[in-house]
Amino acid sequence: APADVRDLLLSRIRDVPDHPQPGVVFKDITPLLADPAAFTALTEALSELCVRHGATKVVGLxxxxxILAAPVAVRAGLGFIPVRKAGKLPGATLSQAYDLEYGSAEIEVHAEDLDSGDRVMVIDDVLATGGTAGAAAELIRRGGAEVAGVAVLMELGFLGGRGKLEPVLRGAPLEAL
Ligand code: PRP
Known part of the structure:
Protein backbone atom coordinates (compact mmCIF):
# COMPACT_ATOMS: atom_id res chain seq x y z
CA ALA A 1 0.00 0.00 0.00
CA PRO A 2 1.16 3.62 -0.49
CA ALA A 3 2.99 5.02 2.55
CA ASP A 4 0.13 7.31 3.60
CA VAL A 5 -2.42 4.47 3.50
CA ARG A 6 -0.03 2.17 5.34
CA ASP A 7 0.53 4.77 8.05
CA LEU A 8 -3.21 5.32 8.45
CA LEU A 9 -3.89 1.59 8.73
CA LEU A 10 -1.01 1.03 11.17
CA SER A 11 -2.19 3.89 13.35
CA ARG A 12 -5.58 2.16 13.75
CA ILE A 13 -4.26 -1.26 14.82
CA ARG A 14 -3.99 -1.67 18.57
CA ASP A 15 -1.44 -3.93 20.25
CA VAL A 16 -2.98 -5.74 23.22
CA PRO A 17 -0.32 -7.43 25.35
CA ASP A 18 -1.00 -10.84 26.90
CA HIS A 19 -4.19 -11.55 24.90
CA PRO A 20 -5.58 -14.18 24.51
CA GLN A 21 -2.78 -15.63 26.65
CA PRO A 22 0.36 -14.42 28.44
CA GLY A 23 3.26 -13.60 26.10
CA VAL A 24 1.08 -13.00 23.01
CA VAL A 25 0.62 -9.48 21.63
CA PHE A 26 -2.83 -9.44 20.01
CA LYS A 27 -3.35 -7.22 16.94
CA ASP A 28 -6.77 -5.63 17.47
CA ILE A 29 -8.35 -4.24 14.29
CA THR A 30 -11.51 -2.86 15.92
CA PRO A 31 -10.18 0.75 15.99
CA LEU A 32 -9.60 0.46 12.22
CA LEU A 33 -13.12 -0.89 11.61
CA ALA A 34 -14.59 1.95 13.68
CA ASP A 35 -12.83 4.59 11.55
CA PRO A 36 -14.65 4.96 8.22
CA ALA A 37 -11.67 6.59 6.48
CA ALA A 38 -9.37 3.75 7.49
CA PHE A 39 -11.90 0.98 6.75
CA THR A 40 -12.61 2.52 3.34
CA ALA A 41 -8.89 2.84 2.54
CA LEU A 42 -8.37 -0.80 3.52
CA THR A 43 -11.34 -1.96 1.42
CA GLU A 44 -10.05 -0.04 -1.59
CA ALA A 45 -6.48 -1.32 -1.24
CA LEU A 46 -7.65 -4.93 -1.00
CA SER A 47 -10.04 -4.45 -3.94
CA GLU A 48 -7.21 -3.13 -6.08
CA LEU A 49 -5.22 -6.27 -5.31
CA CYS A 50 -8.17 -8.42 -6.41
CA VAL A 51 -8.38 -6.55 -9.69
CA ARG A 52 -4.59 -6.57 -10.23
CA HIS A 53 -4.41 -10.33 -9.76
CA GLY A 54 -7.46 -11.11 -11.90
CA ALA A 55 -9.65 -12.51 -9.13
CA THR A 56 -13.18 -13.61 -10.04
CA LYS A 57 -14.25 -14.45 -6.46
CA VAL A 58 -13.24 -13.53 -2.93
CA VAL A 59 -12.84 -15.92 0.00
CA GLY A 60 -13.12 -14.55 3.54
CA LEU A 61 -11.74 -16.54 6.47
CA ILE A 67 -15.47 -8.36 7.93
CA LEU A 68 -12.75 -7.37 5.46
CA ALA A 69 -13.62 -9.62 2.52
CA ALA A 70 -17.34 -8.81 2.28
CA PRO A 71 -16.98 -5.08 1.45
CA VAL A 72 -14.07 -5.93 -0.87
CA ALA A 73 -16.31 -8.35 -2.78
CA VAL A 74 -19.01 -5.70 -3.16
CA ARG A 75 -16.53 -2.98 -4.11
CA ALA A 76 -14.75 -5.16 -6.68
CA GLY A 77 -18.02 -6.61 -8.03
CA LEU A 78 -17.01 -10.18 -7.13
CA GLY A 79 -18.82 -13.02 -5.39
CA PHE A 80 -18.09 -13.67 -1.73
CA ILE A 81 -17.34 -17.18 -0.45
CA PRO A 82 -17.22 -17.87 3.30
CA VAL A 83 -14.61 -20.33 4.55
CA ARG A 84 -15.85 -21.39 7.97
CA LYS A 85 -14.68 -23.32 10.97
CA ALA A 86 -15.79 -26.96 10.76
CA GLY A 87 -19.45 -27.80 11.36
CA LYS A 88 -21.02 -24.44 10.49
CA LEU A 89 -21.90 -24.70 6.79
CA PRO A 90 -25.16 -26.53 6.06
CA GLY A 91 -24.51 -27.80 2.52
CA ALA A 92 -22.07 -30.29 1.01
CA THR A 93 -18.60 -29.18 2.09
CA LEU A 94 -14.95 -29.74 1.44
CA SER A 95 -12.91 -29.85 4.66
CA GLN A 96 -9.25 -29.20 5.24
CA ALA A 97 -7.36 -29.84 8.47
CA TYR A 98 -4.22 -27.91 9.34
CA ASP A 99 -1.72 -27.78 12.19
CA LEU A 100 -1.80 -25.22 14.96
CA GLU A 101 1.10 -24.61 17.32
CA TYR A 102 -0.53 -27.15 19.64
CA GLY A 103 -3.07 -29.45 18.03
CA SER A 104 -4.99 -28.92 14.79
CA ALA A 105 -8.00 -27.16 13.32
CA GLU A 106 -10.34 -27.68 10.38
CA ILE A 107 -12.01 -25.29 7.95
CA GLU A 108 -14.71 -25.86 5.36
CA VAL A 109 -16.22 -24.39 2.21
CA HIS A 110 -19.39 -25.18 0.29
CA ALA A 111 -18.22 -27.24 -2.68
CA GLU A 112 -20.83 -25.57 -4.93
CA ASP A 113 -19.24 -22.14 -4.37
CA LEU A 114 -16.12 -23.14 -6.34
CA ASP A 115 -16.06 -23.72 -10.09
CA SER A 116 -13.29 -24.53 -12.54
CA GLY A 117 -12.38 -21.23 -14.16
CA ASP A 118 -12.70 -19.30 -10.91
CA ARG A 119 -9.66 -17.36 -9.69
CA VAL A 120 -10.12 -16.89 -5.98
CA MET A 121 -8.46 -14.28 -3.76
CA VAL A 122 -8.16 -15.25 -0.08
CA ILE A 123 -8.61 -12.29 2.26
CA ASP A 124 -7.87 -12.14 5.98
CA ASP A 125 -6.74 -9.71 8.64
CA VAL A 126 -3.56 -11.39 9.84
CA LEU A 127 -1.07 -13.87 8.44
CA ALA A 128 0.57 -15.52 11.45
CA THR A 129 1.87 -19.07 10.92
CA GLY A 130 0.17 -19.23 7.50
CA GLY A 131 -1.72 -22.40 8.43
CA THR A 132 -5.20 -21.00 7.89
CA ALA A 133 -4.44 -19.32 4.56
CA GLY A 134 -2.61 -22.43 3.35
CA ALA A 135 -5.58 -24.63 4.20
CA ALA A 136 -7.87 -22.20 2.36
CA ALA A 137 -5.65 -22.40 -0.72
CA GLU A 138 -5.87 -26.20 -0.61
CA LEU A 139 -9.68 -26.01 -0.36
CA ILE A 140 -9.89 -23.72 -3.38
CA ARG A 141 -7.81 -26.08 -5.48
CA ARG A 142 -9.66 -29.15 -4.30
CA GLY A 143 -12.86 -27.37 -5.39
CA GLY A 144 -11.41 -27.19 -8.91
CA ALA A 145 -10.68 -23.45 -8.84
CA GLU A 146 -7.43 -21.52 -9.03
CA VAL A 147 -5.86 -19.44 -6.24
CA ALA A 148 -5.46 -15.83 -7.43
CA GLY A 149 -3.51 -15.01 -4.28
CA VAL A 150 -3.68 -14.28 -0.57
CA ALA A 151 -4.17 -10.67 0.58
CA VAL A 152 -3.93 -9.71 4.24
CA LEU A 153 -3.92 -6.50 6.20
CA MET A 154 -0.83 -7.50 8.14
CA GLU A 155 1.81 -10.20 8.15
CA LEU A 156 3.56 -11.12 11.40
CA GLY A 157 6.93 -11.64 9.78
CA PHE A 158 8.66 -13.04 12.84
CA LEU A 159 6.43 -16.15 12.72
CA GLY A 160 7.71 -17.22 9.31
CA GLY A 161 4.26 -17.76 7.80
CA ARG A 162 5.33 -16.55 4.37
CA GLY A 163 7.97 -19.25 4.07
CA LYS A 164 5.44 -21.92 4.97
CA LEU A 165 2.69 -20.55 2.71
CA GLU A 166 4.65 -19.82 -0.47
CA PRO A 167 5.16 -23.48 -1.47
CA VAL A 168 1.40 -24.05 -1.02
CA LEU A 169 0.63 -21.01 -3.22
CA ARG A 170 2.74 -22.36 -6.12
CA GLY A 171 3.59 -18.94 -7.47
CA ALA A 172 0.36 -17.13 -6.59
CA PRO A 173 1.13 -13.86 -4.78
CA LEU A 174 1.01 -13.25 -1.04
CA GLU A 175 0.23 -9.56 -0.51
CA ALA A 176 0.42 -7.89 2.91
CA LEU A 177 -0.60 -4.25 3.14
C1 PRP B 1 -6.72 -15.55 13.25
C2 PRP B 1 -6.61 -14.61 12.06
C3 PRP B 1 -6.31 -15.55 10.92
C4 PRP B 1 -5.51 -16.64 11.58
C5 PRP B 1 -4.05 -16.46 11.29
O1 PRP B 1 -7.98 -16.08 13.27
O2 PRP B 1 -7.80 -13.87 11.86
O3 PRP B 1 -7.49 -16.10 10.35
O4 PRP B 1 -5.75 -16.55 13.00
O5 PRP B 1 -3.30 -17.45 11.92
P1 PRP B 1 -2.36 -18.46 11.14
O6 PRP B 1 -1.67 -17.72 10.04
O7 PRP B 1 -1.40 -18.93 12.19
O8 PRP B 1 -3.23 -19.58 10.62
P2 PRP B 1 -8.61 -16.87 14.52
O9 PRP B 1 -8.39 -18.33 14.34
O10 PRP B 1 -8.12 -16.24 15.77
O11 PRP B 1 -10.16 -16.67 14.30
P3 PRP B 1 -11.15 -15.41 14.43
O12 PRP B 1 -10.94 -14.56 13.22
O13 PRP B 1 -12.45 -16.11 14.41
O14 PRP B 1 -10.85 -14.67 15.71
Missing part, protein backbone atom coordinates in the same frame (compact mmCIF):
# COMPACT_ATOMS: atom_id res chain seq x y z
CA UNK A 62 -13.97 -16.72 9.57
CA UNK A 63 -14.35 -14.57 11.53
CA UNK A 64 -12.31 -11.41 11.09
CA UNK A 65 -11.63 -12.20 7.44
CA UNK A 66 -15.39 -11.99 6.79
Missing amino acids: EARGF
Whole structure:
Protein backbone atom coordinates (compact mmCIF):
# COMPACT_ATOMS: atom_id res chain seq x y z
CA ALA A 1 0.00 0.00 0.00
CA PRO A 2 1.16 3.62 -0.49
CA ALA A 3 2.99 5.02 2.55
CA ASP A 4 0.13 7.31 3.60
CA VAL A 5 -2.42 4.47 3.50
CA ARG A 6 -0.03 2.17 5.34
CA ASP A 7 0.53 4.77 8.05
CA LEU A 8 -3.21 5.32 8.45
CA LEU A 9 -3.89 1.59 8.73
CA LEU A 10 -1.01 1.03 11.17
CA SER A 11 -2.19 3.89 13.35
CA ARG A 12 -5.58 2.16 13.75
CA ILE A 13 -4.26 -1.26 14.82
CA ARG A 14 -3.99 -1.67 18.57
CA ASP A 15 -1.44 -3.93 20.25
CA VAL A 16 -2.98 -5.74 23.22
CA PRO A 17 -0.32 -7.43 25.35
CA ASP A 18 -1.00 -10.84 26.90
CA HIS A 19 -4.19 -11.55 24.90
CA PRO A 20 -5.58 -14.18 24.51
CA GLN A 21 -2.78 -15.63 26.65
CA PRO A 22 0.36 -14.42 28.44
CA GLY A 23 3.26 -13.60 26.10
CA VAL A 24 1.08 -13.00 23.01
CA VAL A 25 0.62 -9.48 21.63
CA PHE A 26 -2.83 -9.44 20.01
CA LYS A 27 -3.35 -7.22 16.94
CA ASP A 28 -6.77 -5.63 17.47
CA ILE A 29 -8.35 -4.24 14.29
CA THR A 30 -11.51 -2.86 15.92
CA PRO A 31 -10.18 0.75 15.99
CA LEU A 32 -9.60 0.46 12.22
CA LEU A 33 -13.12 -0.89 11.61
CA ALA A 34 -14.59 1.95 13.68
CA ASP A 35 -12.83 4.59 11.55
CA PRO A 36 -14.65 4.96 8.22
CA ALA A 37 -11.67 6.59 6.48
CA ALA A 38 -9.37 3.75 7.49
CA PHE A 39 -11.90 0.98 6.75
CA THR A 40 -12.61 2.52 3.34
CA ALA A 41 -8.89 2.84 2.54
CA LEU A 42 -8.37 -0.80 3.52
CA THR A 43 -11.34 -1.96 1.42
CA GLU A 44 -10.05 -0.04 -1.59
CA ALA A 45 -6.48 -1.32 -1.24
CA LEU A 46 -7.65 -4.93 -1.00
CA SER A 47 -10.04 -4.45 -3.94
CA GLU A 48 -7.21 -3.13 -6.08
CA LEU A 49 -5.22 -6.27 -5.31
CA CYS A 50 -8.17 -8.42 -6.41
CA VAL A 51 -8.38 -6.55 -9.69
CA ARG A 52 -4.59 -6.57 -10.23
CA HIS A 53 -4.41 -10.33 -9.76
CA GLY A 54 -7.46 -11.11 -11.90
CA ALA A 55 -9.65 -12.51 -9.13
CA THR A 56 -13.18 -13.61 -10.04
CA LYS A 57 -14.25 -14.45 -6.46
CA VAL A 58 -13.24 -13.53 -2.93
CA VAL A 59 -12.84 -15.92 0.00
CA GLY A 60 -13.12 -14.55 3.54
CA LEU A 61 -11.74 -16.54 6.47
CA GLU A 62 -13.97 -16.72 9.57
CA ALA A 63 -14.35 -14.57 11.53
CA ARG A 64 -12.31 -11.41 11.09
CA GLY A 65 -11.63 -12.20 7.44
CA PHE A 66 -15.39 -11.99 6.79
CA ILE A 67 -15.47 -8.36 7.93
CA LEU A 68 -12.75 -7.37 5.46
CA ALA A 69 -13.62 -9.62 2.52
CA ALA A 70 -17.34 -8.81 2.28
CA PRO A 71 -16.98 -5.08 1.45
CA VAL A 72 -14.07 -5.93 -0.87
CA ALA A 73 -16.31 -8.35 -2.78
CA VAL A 74 -19.01 -5.70 -3.16
CA ARG A 75 -16.53 -2.98 -4.11
CA ALA A 76 -14.75 -5.16 -6.68
CA GLY A 77 -18.02 -6.61 -8.03
CA LEU A 78 -17.01 -10.18 -7.13
CA GLY A 79 -18.82 -13.02 -5.39
CA PHE A 80 -18.09 -13.67 -1.73
CA ILE A 81 -17.34 -17.18 -0.45
CA PRO A 82 -17.22 -17.87 3.30
CA VAL A 83 -14.61 -20.33 4.55
CA ARG A 84 -15.85 -21.39 7.97
CA LYS A 85 -14.68 -23.32 10.97
CA ALA A 86 -15.79 -26.96 10.76
CA GLY A 87 -19.45 -27.80 11.36
CA LYS A 88 -21.02 -24.44 10.49
CA LEU A 89 -21.90 -24.70 6.79
CA PRO A 90 -25.16 -26.53 6.06
CA GLY A 91 -24.51 -27.80 2.52
CA ALA A 92 -22.07 -30.29 1.01
CA THR A 93 -18.60 -29.18 2.09
CA LEU A 94 -14.95 -29.74 1.44
CA SER A 95 -12.91 -29.85 4.66
CA GLN A 96 -9.25 -29.20 5.24
CA ALA A 97 -7.36 -29.84 8.47
CA TYR A 98 -4.22 -27.91 9.34
CA ASP A 99 -1.72 -27.78 12.19
CA LEU A 100 -1.80 -25.22 14.96
CA GLU A 101 1.10 -24.61 17.32
CA TYR A 102 -0.53 -27.15 19.64
CA GLY A 103 -3.07 -29.45 18.03
CA SER A 104 -4.99 -28.92 14.79
CA ALA A 105 -8.00 -27.16 13.32
CA GLU A 106 -10.34 -27.68 10.38
CA ILE A 107 -12.01 -25.29 7.95
CA GLU A 108 -14.71 -25.86 5.36
CA VAL A 109 -16.22 -24.39 2.21
CA HIS A 110 -19.39 -25.18 0.29
CA ALA A 111 -18.22 -27.24 -2.68
CA GLU A 112 -20.83 -25.57 -4.93
CA ASP A 113 -19.24 -22.14 -4.37
CA LEU A 114 -16.12 -23.14 -6.34
CA ASP A 115 -16.06 -23.72 -10.09
CA SER A 116 -13.29 -24.53 -12.54
CA GLY A 117 -12.38 -21.23 -14.16
CA ASP A 118 -12.70 -19.30 -10.91
CA ARG A 119 -9.66 -17.36 -9.69
CA VAL A 120 -10.12 -16.89 -5.98
CA MET A 121 -8.46 -14.28 -3.76
CA VAL A 122 -8.16 -15.25 -0.08
CA ILE A 123 -8.61 -12.29 2.26
CA ASP A 124 -7.87 -12.14 5.98
CA ASP A 125 -6.74 -9.71 8.64
CA VAL A 126 -3.56 -11.39 9.84
CA LEU A 127 -1.07 -13.87 8.44
CA ALA A 128 0.57 -15.52 11.45
CA THR A 129 1.87 -19.07 10.92
CA GLY A 130 0.17 -19.23 7.50
CA GLY A 131 -1.72 -22.40 8.43
CA THR A 132 -5.20 -21.00 7.89
CA ALA A 133 -4.44 -19.32 4.56
CA GLY A 134 -2.61 -22.43 3.35
CA ALA A 135 -5.58 -24.63 4.20
CA ALA A 136 -7.87 -22.20 2.36
CA ALA A 137 -5.65 -22.40 -0.72
CA GLU A 138 -5.87 -26.20 -0.61
CA LEU A 139 -9.68 -26.01 -0.36
CA ILE A 140 -9.89 -23.72 -3.38
CA ARG A 141 -7.81 -26.08 -5.48
CA ARG A 142 -9.66 -29.15 -4.30
CA GLY A 143 -12.86 -27.37 -5.39
CA GLY A 144 -11.41 -27.19 -8.91
CA ALA A 145 -10.68 -23.45 -8.84
CA GLU A 146 -7.43 -21.52 -9.03
CA VAL A 147 -5.86 -19.44 -6.24
CA ALA A 148 -5.46 -15.83 -7.43
CA GLY A 149 -3.51 -15.01 -4.28
CA VAL A 150 -3.68 -14.28 -0.57
CA ALA A 151 -4.17 -10.67 0.58
CA VAL A 152 -3.93 -9.71 4.24
CA LEU A 153 -3.92 -6.50 6.20
CA MET A 154 -0.83 -7.50 8.14
CA GLU A 155 1.81 -10.20 8.15
CA LEU A 156 3.56 -11.12 11.40
CA GLY A 157 6.93 -11.64 9.78
CA PHE A 158 8.66 -13.04 12.84
CA LEU A 159 6.43 -16.15 12.72
CA GLY A 160 7.71 -17.22 9.31
CA GLY A 161 4.26 -17.76 7.80
CA ARG A 162 5.33 -16.55 4.37
CA GLY A 163 7.97 -19.25 4.07
CA LYS A 164 5.44 -21.92 4.97
CA LEU A 165 2.69 -20.55 2.71
CA GLU A 166 4.65 -19.82 -0.47
CA PRO A 167 5.16 -23.48 -1.47
CA VAL A 168 1.40 -24.05 -1.02
CA LEU A 169 0.63 -21.01 -3.22
CA ARG A 170 2.74 -22.36 -6.12
CA GLY A 171 3.59 -18.94 -7.47
CA ALA A 172 0.36 -17.13 -6.59
CA PRO A 173 1.13 -13.86 -4.78
CA LEU A 174 1.01 -13.25 -1.04
CA GLU A 175 0.23 -9.56 -0.51
CA ALA A 176 0.42 -7.89 2.91
CA LEU A 177 -0.60 -4.25 3.14
C1 PRP B 1 -6.72 -15.55 13.25
C2 PRP B 1 -6.61 -14.61 12.06
C3 PRP B 1 -6.31 -15.55 10.92
C4 PRP B 1 -5.51 -16.64 11.58
C5 PRP B 1 -4.05 -16.46 11.29
O1 PRP B 1 -7.98 -16.08 13.27
O2 PRP B 1 -7.80 -13.87 11.86
O3 PRP B 1 -7.49 -16.10 10.35
O4 PRP B 1 -5.75 -16.55 13.00
O5 PRP B 1 -3.30 -17.45 11.92
P1 PRP B 1 -2.36 -18.46 11.14
O6 PRP B 1 -1.67 -17.72 10.04
O7 PRP B 1 -1.40 -18.93 12.19
O8 PRP B 1 -3.23 -19.58 10.62
P2 PRP B 1 -8.61 -16.87 14.52
O9 PRP B 1 -8.39 -18.33 14.34
O10 PRP B 1 -8.12 -16.24 15.77
O11 PRP B 1 -10.16 -16.67 14.30
P3 PRP B 1 -11.15 -15.41 14.43
O12 PRP B 1 -10.94 -14.56 13.22
O13 PRP B 1 -12.45 -16.11 14.41
O14 PRP B 1 -10.85 -14.67 15.71
